[in-house]
Amino acid sequence: MTKRILYFVLAIAALFALAFSLHSYLTTSELSFSLLKVYSFHAIASVLVYVAIELLATTLPNQAGYGYLMMMFFKIGIFVLMFQESVFSKESLSQPERIGLVVPLFLFLMAEAIGVGKLLNSK
Template sequence: MIKRILVFALCIGLLFAISYSLHNYFITDSLSFQLWQVYLYHALAALIVYSCMEGVSSALPTQAGYTYLVLMFLKLGIFVLVFKHSVFDNDQLTQTERFALVVPLFLFLTAEAVAVAKLLNSK
């Protein structure tokens, strides 16, 4: 269990470093929020969700799917609370800013979903 969490943490760290570097390199416009904070939030949230899923899948394997669903809602809700002032108070987000919010979400959500699916299929 600890080994799988550490491997996942390493993969998330690499995904964070590579994707943030590439994304930051290709953005030419200034954003109304800090891009690294969005990436960091999604990386930490993915790590927390996976760690929780490891614990739940070993203790209550039949409830793991429901737990994952609840954790997804919590993750998105906390994102809205944390970034409310810097992102959601701005009515005029540019197309670049919209993509800068969606790209990290889908990158880390995909990595997290693949890892959780692999975990649940192994149980």
């Protein structure tokens, strides 16, 4: 269990470093929010979700899928609450701002789904 968590944390850290540095290098316009905070939120949330599902899968393996679904709703809700003022206060977001929100979401969501999927298939 600890070994799987450590591998997942290292994979998320590598994804964070690579994706954030590439995204910040390619972004030419000024964003209304901190790209570092968005990437940090998704990286930390992905690790927390994985650890929670890892713990849930050891005690209630049949309910781990429902736990993952519940954690996704919590993650989206917390993101909306944390970035409400900087992201959702504007009338419309520019194209680079939209990309700056969607790319980290899908990158870490895919990494998280792959990790949880491998975990649940191994149980």
